[in-house]
Amino acid sequence: MELVWLEDFSALAEYGSFVRAAEARHITQPAFSRRVRSLENWMGVELFVRTPQGATLTAAGKQILPSAQETARRLYRMRSEAQEVAGTAARTLQFSATHSLSFTFFPKWLRRAESGAPIEAVRLHSDSMAICEQMLIHGQVQFLLSHRHPDVPPLLAADQFISKKVGEDVLVPLASASAHFGTSPATLPYLAYTQESGLGRIVAHRLHGKEDFLHLKPLFSSHLAAVLMSMALESKGVAWLPSSLTEQEIADGRLVRALDESWDIPLDIHLTRPTAPISPAAEEFWAKLGA
Known part of the structure; x- marks a missing residue:
């Protein structure tokens, strides 16, 4: 075995x-x-x-x-505990996070979460939602930071994992300010997330049944919100992008709304962990979040 x-x-x-x-x-x-x-x-x-x-x-x-x-x-947890006892893990907190949250939300949130008690060491694994979920399932990380929508349940088993809301975000349909796609929503070229993307699952749920209203055949796909943002900035189409990722581009006027606010998708940001015990340092961090 x-x-x-x-x-x-x-x-x-x-x-x-x-x-x-x-x-x-x-x-x-x-x-x-x-x-x-x-x-x-x-x-x-x-x-x-x-x-x-x-x-x-x-x-x-x-x-x-x-x-x-x-x-x-359990095997990964056993290894982490042995390393902590031996002093080689330095009470390291292991996170997996989707790329969009790794770039923007995670650093600021972690500083707030420390609450004046510095964390000894952090290791962040940034990847697609599918890979991040697998890392949590296999015990390679203690925590998963990801976007959530109440109508799109996570793929993680509810009896094996629990989560806490730690922030909010919103997906906004954005396009380059210099793009000219016409006035009809049916003419909008679409920049889509792939199946590996957690945001892709949420957007697909929101747009389901809207095929007659929007042109939904993707012209380009990626699991990375940052890549879709780059394509939108190059006037290649419309993408539903996290507000947390696009604040500067919107403020600079380089990205603008492609559809009205009724097409926005409110999101929660959750930190997820196994229901089974994790390392003492990770348990202490989790309890501090609750406080």
Whole structure:
């Protein structure tokens, strides 16, 4: 048994595709498939039904998925605790955060969260929402900082993770001030988030059923809000961008509204952690947030 087998199992269960899961795990698809098969051989049962359309969990796979994810988290937590005792971890707080929050919100929020009691060490892992969720599931980080919308529930199991609201944001449909796309919303070229993006899930939910009103065929896609902002600044289309990321560009007049305020999408910013115990330093930090 190897820890990476459990992580691969969880990734394939989430993505339902060997190709996409292998990309998320930064490994070739054949090597990824071999590791999944190795886990199945060790278990002595098939964990996935393989079809040309992808992979779905068998009954056995569904049964062991929560235990496999918790086992991975426990192993990483055990390592962190051993390092803390040995003095090599320096009470490090481990965060994963989406790129847009890493660039703008995280530094200011962390300074406020310290509340006069400096944190010894912080490690921030910045990536797509999908990767950040996997890091939290596998216990590679203690906390996940991400955008939330009440109508779009997170993919994380509610009985395994809890969260606290730590801020607010809003997605605004923006375009370059120099762009000329016409007056009809149906003519707007659309800059979209990919499936790996948490903001993409939220925007897709908000725009669902609006195909007759907006031209929703993406001209360009990325999981990075910063990339979509750059494309919008180059007059390539309209993107729903976080206000926290675009304050300066709006203030400078380089980005302007493409649609009225009824198309804004209010967001909460949440910090999420496992319900299971985390390191003493992380527990202390979490309790301080509640206070």
